[in-house]
Amino acid sequence: MALSFLPAIAGRTATVSVEYIYHIPENVSPTEAREIAFQRAQIQAIADEFGTTVTQTTSVTIDTSNEETTSEFLSIGGSDLKGEWVETIGEPVYEYITDGDALAVRVKAKGRIRELKDFRIPFDVKILRNGIEDSHESDNFLSGDDMFMSFNASAPGYLSIYLIDANRQAFCLLPYSQQENGLFQVKGNKKYLFFHPDYSADIEKMVVDQLTLDTSVERERNKIVVLFSPNKFYKAADSATSADVPRNLGYDDFKKWLVNLKKRDVDLSVTEKSIVICRH
Structure with a gap:
C-alpha cells in the first residue's frame, strides 16, 4: 500500500476591514478585553469572507451561508476555520463604550486573510x-x-x-x-x-x-x-x-x-x- 502526504493548498487572499464589539465581563480587565475583541474580529472577518461554518468549543455554530453572521461565540479552535489571518495592516483602533451599565470595547481592524482549501496535519x-x-x-x-x-x-x-x-x-x-x-x-x-x-x-x-x-x-x-x-x-x-x-x-x-x-x-x-x- 502506498501513501502520500497532501499538503494544504492556499486559496485566494483578501484584504478585509472588520469591526467588532466585545462586552466585557466583570472578571476581564479592559486591557485583556482588547485582545479578546481583536481575536474575535479576526475570526468574524475570515468567516464573513469565505462563507464557512464555524463550530466552537461551546457547540454554538456560526453559519455564514445566510445573509448575516452572528457574533455570539466565545471561543474557536483555529483548525475549524477554513482560512487564516496572515497579517494586520496598520494598527487596530480600540474604543471603550458603554451599553447601559455594561462596559464594552469596539475594535476596528484591517488585515490580509488567506483561504485554505485543504486540511493541515492535525x-x-x-x-x-x-x-x-x-x-x-x-x-x-x-x-x-x-x-x-x-x-x-x-x-x-x-x-x-x-x-x-x-x-x-x-x-x-x-x-x-x-x-x-x-x-x-x-x-x-x-x-x-x-x-x-x-x-x-x-x-x-x-x-x-x-x-x-x-x-x-x-x-x-x-x-x-x-x-x-x-x-x-x-x-x-x-x-x-x-x-x-x-x-x-x-x-x-x-x-x-x-x-x-x-x-x-x-x-x-x-x-x-x-x-x-x-x-x-
Whole structure:
C-alpha cells in the first residue's frame, strides 16, 4: 500500500476591514478585553469572507451561508476555520463604550486573510499545570506554578512554542535555550512532554528548560503560540537577556517574523492559547 502526504493548498487572499464589539465581563480587565475583541474580529472577518461554518468549543455554530453572521461565540479552535489571518495592516483602533451599565470595547481592524482549501496535519497540544497528566490541563495559574505542555501530531514535522507576556515580549520556549540549531523536529504519532527533564525524549536532561510562572500584578494574561509544520523552519532571531528567562525578542519583531513565515509556508499551523496568572 502506498501513501502520500497532501499538503494544504492556499486559496485566494483578501484584504478585509472588520469591526467588532466585545462586552466585557466583570472578571476581564479592559486591557485583556482588547485582545479578546481583536481575536474575535479576526475570526468574524475570515468567516464573513469565505462563507464557512464555524463550530466552537461551546457547540454554538456560526453559519455564514445566510445573509448575516452572528457574533455570539466565545471561543474557536483555529483548525475549524477554513482560512487564516496572515497579517494586520496598520494598527487596530480600540474604543471603550458603554451599553447601559455594561462596559464594552469596539475594535476596528484591517488585515490580509488567506483561504485554505485543504486540511493541515492535525495535532493535539495541552497546557498542563503542576502535573504531567491530561487531567492537569488548565489555563489558570498561580505565581510559583510549574507549566508543562504535551504535544502529539499525526505526522512528523517541526515545532516551535512561544509565550507572549503582558509587556509585549515574545519568549521562545521551544526549541530550548541551549539548542543551538534553531529548530525542533518531532516524530509523528508520538506524544511529547515538554519542560520536564524526566520526560525529555531524545533530548539530554540538562538541555531541558523547566518553567515556573510568576507575576508581580494581581492578574496577568499571557498567550502561548504553537507553530507546527511538515516543512523545516527555524525560530525567530532572539537574544538571551537573563539567565533566568528564555531567549526572547520584542513582540513587533516576532509578528514580522511570523507574517513572513506564514507567507512562505502554507502548511504552517498556528494555534494560540491564552493563560491567566494570578499572584494569589
